Amino acid sequence: xxxxxxxxxxxxxxxxxxxxxxxxxxxxxxxxxxxxxxxxxxxxxxxxxxxxxxxxxxxxxxxxxxxxxxxxxxxxxxxxxxxxxxxxxxxxxxxxxxxxxxxxxxxxxxxxxxxxxxxxxxxxxxxx
Numbered sequence: 001x002x003x004x005x006x007x008x009x010x011x012x013x014x015x016x017x018x019x020x021x022x023x024x025x026x027x028x029x030x031x032x033x034x035x036x037x038x039x040x041x042x043x044x045x046x047x048x049x050x051x052x053x054x055x056x057x058x059x060x061x062x063x064x065x066x067x068x069x070x071x072x073x074x075x076x077x078x079x080x081x082x083x084x085x086x087x088x089x090x091x092x093x094x095x096x097x098x099x100x101x102x103x104x105x106x107x108x109x110x111x112x113x114x115x116x117x118x119x120x121x122x123x124x125x126x127x128x
Contacts, residue, residue: 007037007066057086060091062116078113088113
């Protein structure tokens with residue numbers, strides 16, 4: 001089963017795909033993403049009678065989007081991919097899900113997906 005996840009906005013979007021079967025869900029995470037993401041994924045696995053060990057691959061939206069949302073989502077998914085020894089690939093743009101599924105079916109593995117912010121970081125100067 002493949003897990004697809006997008007944490008680039010306050011609404012976290014999850015898809016589980018296994019052959020012709022597909023489950024899609026959204027969660028209004030807002031500022032609770034870091035605290036609730038693992039529980040959210042686990043709850044949706046359980047809801048579909050699946051476990052972490054049922055995951056065979058992960059596809060993730062790598063950006064652009066929320067700086068914090070992307071960092072949290074990619075950190076969690078990179079960790080899951082590493083701990084379960086499964087491939088992970090990232091994608092961008094409107095067709096990111098189709099792109100990552102194509103990469104995964106071709107045997108691609110990014111091993112670690114880094115966020116793409118779309119512009120340089122806006123770092124503020126320290127105040128005196």
